[in-house]
Amino acid sequence: MAVAGALAELESLLGSRLARSAADRALHGQNETWFPALPPDAVAYPETTEEVARIVTVCARHHCPVVAWGAGTSLEGHALAAEGGVTLDFTRMDRLLDIRAGDMQAVVQPGLTREALNTGLRATGLMFPIDPGANATLGGMAATRASGTTAVRYGTMRDNVMALQVVLADGRVIRTGSGARKSSAGYDLTGLFVGSEGTLGLITELTLRLHGQPEAISAAVCAFERFEAAVETVIATIQLGIPMARIEFVDETTAAIFNAANGTALPVRPHLMVEFHGSEQSVGEDARRFGDLVAEMGGAAFAWASGAEERTRLWKMRHGAYGAALASRPGAMGLVTDICVPISRLAEAVRETRADIAASGIPGPILGHVGDGNFHAILLVDRGDPEALRTAKALARRMAERALALGGTMTGEHGVGMGKKDLMAMEHADAWDVMARIKGALDPEGILNPGKLVERRQ
Secondary structure, X not given: OHHHHHHHHHHHHHHHHEEOOHHHHHHOOOOOOOOXXXXXXXXXXXXXXXXXXXXXXXXXXXXOOEEEEOOOOOOOOOOOOOOOOEEEEHHHOOXXXXXXXXXXXXXXXXXXXXXXXXXXXXXXXXXXXXXXXXXXXXXXXXHOOOOOOOHHHHOOHHHXXXXXXXXXXXXXXXXXXXXXXXXXXXXXXXXXXXXXXOOOOEEEEXXXXXXXXXXXXXXXXXXXXXXXXXXXXXXHHHHOOOOOOEEEEEOHHHHHHHHHHHOOOOOOOOEEEEEEEEOHHHHHHHHHHHHHHHHHOOOOOOEEEOOHHHHHHHHHHHHOHHHHHHHOOOOEEEEEEEEEOOHHHHHHHHHHHHHHHHHHOXXXXXXXXXXXXXXXXXXXEEOOOHHHHHHHHHHHHHHHHHHHHOOOEOOOOOOOOOOOHHHHHHHHOHHHHHHHHHHHHHOOOOOEOOOOOOOOOO
């Protein structure tokens, strides 16, 4: 058996760092949402790039699947061992290798989390701003091209990864990109691996772009009578060029869930949650301009979170929306989906999605990073109800079709994984076959994260 041969070799290579216990395998077979448990045959805990290369070389020789694992927080089954094999858990490769303050860069291993990186940067006046909510690993964030609440100002992982070290499917180690701000030297291989979901290579080192910590930060929340007014405020804010660091939408259902989970007293109406970064003067001016716009659109007065602790509570509440939504319906599981549309079509997309969810009978709070046209629906389905799950999947598919009809994409940040693989042809047509050809060139045996993102060419 191919896997058995690989495990025998890996055991001699890694010793106790190749875990085959039921507990280890079960832990790495779980996921954050509705997918069934898919445990690997074993879990490897590498500590160096050289070890990763040796592991992959062994697995390639035995045609054994290899799946990368960071924090396990992805939402589309990216890190599940769909075809068994070996899961590489990168949590022991978690060092901050270098801070290049003069160049505003950091070099990190893939198992370092974003919060740990920012803790290591505190004394430098620099920060890494990409904030997907979960305390994800930076390697996983690059592999899924993560973004989050601050993308409207700082961009996504695509914009903030400058260079990579990658182990290919045959065990070769390559470097992509450099510390230079730009290059015209050949294909953009860094961009190719960012977002490839572990199907083209295993990231073992990242050079990241850092940003200065803002002199002043101010955050606030405001309610609207109608969701249309909230969304139209977002569109006008972006079109007027008001520089937001975060601008989040939550619907009235989410506001009620927040109150129940956090003891808050938000009006049960649609809300915008916003944050401004800059100098004291610029933050004050930006907040004033935005406040004038909110008043014009019929929004309520701001509830300011001026201190650091208040801001932390505000964004902790927002980031905890998924867990709070699950708690609001005991016994439910979540099918969490997202779409992204051009900002001018945002109101239309939200309106039609709300109507579709309401007609389905499935609870589906809506929230999202609307400053870049991206929003989410948390479709709450009772466990053990296959009909409800089918209905939720059909809803998610219609959301994807709607996004494409409006000139957008079926996923703005969650990625493809297993959950949206069947929608790739709809979005990309023949370009999906080009992706499969790239996969075939770099991983001809199909051992890297099989069953995800692309179809394997025979």
